[in-house]
Amino acid sequence: MADIKTAFHIGCGNCGLQKICFPTGLVKSDVDRLDMIVDRKPALKKGQHLYQVGDKFQSLFAIRAGVVKLYEITDSGEEVIHGFYLPGDVLGMDGVENKTHQFSASALDSLSICSLPFDQLNDLSLQVPNLHNQILKVMSKEANESRLHTDLLMKKSADQRMAQFIFGMSERYRERGYVYDSFRLAILHRDVALYLGLTPETVSRILAKMHSDGIASWKKKEVQIMDRDALMALAGIIVDRDEKKQKA
Amino acid sequence: MADIKTAFHIGCGNCGLQKICFPTGLVKSDVDRLDMIVDRKPALKKGQHLYQVGDKFQSLFAIRAGVVKLYEITDSGEEVIHGFYLPGDVLGMDGVENKTHQFSASALDSLSICSLPFDQLNDLSLQVPNLHNQILKVMSKEANESRLHTDLLMKKSADQRMAQFIFGMSERYRERGYVYDSFRLAILHRDVALYLGLTPETVSRILAKMHSDGIASWKKKEVQIMDRDALMALAGIIVDRDEKKQKA
DNA sequence: CGCTCCTTTGAGGGCCATCAAAAGGAGTGG
DNA sequence: CCACTCCTTTTGATGGCCCTCAAAGGAGCG
Numbered sequence: 001m002a003d004i005k006t007a008f009h010i011g012c013g014n015c016g017l018q019k020i021c022f023p024t025g026l027v028k029s030d031v032d033r034l035d036m037i038v039d040r041k042p043a044l045k046k047g048q049h050l051y052q053v054g055d056k057f058q059s060l061f062a063i064r065a066g067v068v069k070l071y072e073i074t075d076s077g078e079e080v081i082h083g084f085y086l087p088g089d090v091l092g093m094d095g096v097e098n099k100t101h102q103f104s105a106s107a108l109d110s111l112s113i114c115s116l117p118f119d120q121l122n123d124l125s126l127q128v129p130n131l132h133n134q135i136l137k138v139m140s141k142e143a144n145e146s147r148l149h150t151d152l153l154m155k156k157s158a159d160q161r162m163a164q165f166i167f168g169m170s171e172r173y174r175e176r177g178y179v180y181d182s183f184r185l186a187i188l189h190r191d192v193a194l195y196l197g198l199t200p201e202t203v204s205r206i207l208a209k210m211h212s213d214g215i216a217s218w219k220k221k222e223v224q225i226m227d228r229d230a231l232m233a234l235a236g237i238i239v240d241r242d243e244k245k246q247k248a
Numbered sequence: 249m250a251d252i253k254t255a256f257h258i259g260c261g262n263c264g265l266q267k268i269c270f271p272t273g274l275v276k277s278d279v280d281r282l283d284m285i286v287d288r289k290p291a292l293k294k295g296q297h298l299y300q301v302g303d304k305f306q307s308l309f310a311i312r313a314g315v316v317k318l319y320e321i322t323d324s325g326e327e328v329i330h331g332f333y334l335p336g337d338v339l340g341m342d343g344v345e346n347k348t349h350q351f352s353a354s355a356l357d358s359l360s361i362c363s364l365p366f367d368q369l370n371d372l373s374l375q376v377p378n379l380h381n382q383i384l385k386v387m388s389k390e391a392n393e394s395r396l397h398t399d400l401l402m403k404k405s406a407d408q409r410m411a412q413f414i415f416g417m418s419e420r421y422r423e424r425g426y427v428y429d430s431f432r433l434a435i436l437h438r439d440v441a442l443y444l445g446l447t448p449e450t451v452s453r454i455l456a457k458m459h460s461d462g463i464a465s466w467k468k469k470e471v472q473i474m475d476r477d478a479l480m481a482l483a484g485i486i487v488d489r490d491e492k493k494q495k496a
Numbered sequence: 497c498g499c500t501c502c503t504t505t506g507a508g509g510g511c512c513a514t515c516a517a518a519a520g521g522a523g524t525g526g
Numbered sequence: 527c528c529a530c531t532c533c534t535t536t537t538g539a540t541g542g543c544c545c546t547c548a549a550a551g552g553a554g555c556g
Contacts, residue, residue: 072399075484080402082395094395096388103395122384126374136370139387140344146394147330147342147351151320153401154328154445158512190534197402199513204536220521236323406544438502447545452504468553 011035020088020176021062022116022134030128037120038062044111050092052104057095059115063087066111067186070094071194072103081195082146084108084187086172090116093139109186153197156236161196162206163234166216170225181225185218210234259283268336268424269310270364270386273378282379285368286310292359298340300352305343307363311335314359315434318342319442320351329443330394332356332435334420338364341387357434401445404484409444410454411482414464418473429473433466458482 012023012035023031039059044050050061053072061068068085082103085091095101096118125132152161174180193203211217215230225231232239260271260283271279287307292298298309301320309316316333330351333339343349344366373380400409422428441451459465463478473479480487 072395074399074403075486076403078403080399082398093388094392096384097392102392122380126380132370132374136344136383136387139384139391140341143387143391143394144342144345144350146391146398147320149398150330150394150401151322151328153398155322155324155326188534200535201514201537202512204534205512208536238323436502448503449505449546450544453544456504 010040012038015064017062017064017088017176022090022131022138024134025130026128026134027130030131033124033128034121034131037117037124039115039117041113041115044107044113046107046109046111048107048111050105050107050113051095051101053101055095055101057092057099057101057118059117060090060092060121061105062090062114062116064112064114066107066109066113068105068111069108069187069191069195070103070105079194081191082149084169084191084195086176088176090138092118093142096139108188108191158196158198158202159206159209159234160236161198162192162203162210163215163231164236165192165196166218166223166225167228167231167235167237169223170228181228183223184221185223186221189218258288260286263312265310265312265336265424270338270379270382272382274376274382275378278376278379281372281376282369285365285372287363287365289361289363292355292361294355294357296355296359298353298355298361299343299349301349303343303349305340305347305349305366307365308338308340308369309353310338310362310364312360312362314355314357314361316353316359317356317435317439317443318351318353327442329439330397332417332439332443334424336424338386340366341390344387356436356439406444406446406450407454407457407482408484409446410440410451410458411463411479412484413440413444414466414471414473415479415483415485417471418476429476431471432469433471434469437466 012018012021012031013028015021015023018024018031023034026034044066050068051057063085065087068089068091069081070083070085070091071079071081073079085105091105092101094103121131121135125135152164156164169185170180170183173183189203189207190200193200196203207218211219213230215227215234216223216225218224229239260266260269260279261276263269263271266272266279271282274282292314298316299305311333313335316337316339317329318331318333318339319327319329321327333353339353340349342351369379369383373383400412404412417433418428418431421431437451437455438448441448444451455466458479459467461478463475463482464471464473466472477487
């Protein structure tokens with residue numbers, strides 16, 4: 001059962017992440033129904049797990065603040081990181097297939113999350129078509145993004161991967177309405193390496209070069225994009241000519 | 249509207265792929281309702297597309313016979329292959345996110361498919377809980393498998409990738425009740441290379457070595473597994489001791 | 497039979513991993 | 527606040543895996 005909301009409770013209806021999170025496209029009355037089943041969890045500390053491989057699947061999680069990494073330890077004992085989740089993102093869908101989580105998710109930072117008990121969410125979605133569509137959409141997005149990750153690993157050089165990563169993070173901050181050419185990124189270089197299929201040494205060398213080339217810097221969890229066009233070019237992203245005209 | 253079924257129509261109810269395909273876990277009356285919306289398509293020839301990047305998303309597709317590759321052409325004009333679909337597999341979920349297909353799917357072989365109009369499938373799923381669960385499950389599986397693909401690309405050597413690929417295909421044939429140590433595989437070596445993140449040259453060299461080592465061979469679309477244990481060892485798969493005892 | 501695409505085989509080289517070691521930060525307990 | 531430890535990051539030297547390039551042989555198809 002959902003907890004009784006206190007006067008100070010921040011519900012979905014007045015959460016700043018509505019545009020990014022699940023409520024997108026829901027009318028107010030439906031957001032309120034969603035709000036009923038959302039369980040606001042106590043904050044997690046760095047290193048704590050939302051779930052681990054083999055855990056019973058019970059809930060999806062929406063992030064209110066902080067960063068989460070989705071990862072696994074392979075048979076041979078090496079870590080592989082599959083993605084990073086920012087405020088407004090929803091994760092946990094890896095457990096739907098077998099009612100058991102196939103991957104692990106842990107906090108890279110102090111974390112504030114909402115828990116969405118899946119059975120209840122599912123029942124509600126049968127009555128709220130837009131919510132149902134949201135769930136399908138988020139799951140489809142998971143797979144599509146994983147395949148973009150595959151592209152990165154298959155066809156991009158180490159420099160391109162790094163540039164694309166920084167640019168991608170910047171875009172995600174932009175979507176959320178934050179400053180996006182200078183932001184805090186609480187991810188270890190080591191973890192980025194494990195996400196990009198590189199070694200920490202290579203990441204370090206590339207960041208040094210990007211800094212001296214005046215493209216971007218990332219030191220002490222602070223990212224600064226100095227030359228956005230150069231960054232995009234390096235990432236292999238074609239700049240839309242019309243968009244460039246608007247800038248000028 | 250669904251076509252009128254002829255006396256010769258093979259419906260979901262008497263399809264040999266029920267255990268693999270969508271009807272899994274449905275009672276007969278529900279299978280019949282699913283059958284009502286399934287649209288049996290005329291056969292496709294090698295090279296024809298089920299859909300392409302940018303096509304409007306309308307249906308999921310279930311494969312009755314043949315092999316499909318899911319792929320894309322990157323910005324830089326290179327092909328990346330994301331997966332191969334065998335009889336009983338369902339594909340097309342890449343279109344759910346934006347109502348537009350993000351990838352392309354084409355026949356590697358003569359192909360026989362069923363089309364499942366998504367709107368109708370979705371409506372039906374609201375009334376048939378097990379069908380609803382099936383859809384969620386298949387979508388979750390897509391993402392999970394894509395991440396296993398990532399593992400392959402990140403942490404396995406070329407030999408391991410090749411071994412894992414052949415072993416994986418063998419297991420998929422096994423699940424379907426076919427002979428699984430000697431089977432026809434209508435996939436070009438070139439396409440396997442594009443799936444494994446390798447070049448055709450490398451694939452060729454590895455297959456030559458696996459053949460001379462007496463592990464497996466793949467010539468002219470015929471795969472033969474000669475030493476299954478060695479293949480698994482090469483793929484980096486730990487053999488369960490109890491399972492080995494049963495063999496002896 | 498001729499065309500095209502796929503596959504094979506060989507030679508050479510580049511990108512990034514590996515190994516090693518030192519320096520820098522973060523967290524802990526005194 | 528400092529000493530201590532552990533983990534992360536940096537920097538350099540070396541080498542290996544697999545790509546690239548090249549060309550010949552084979553398979554499929556009109």
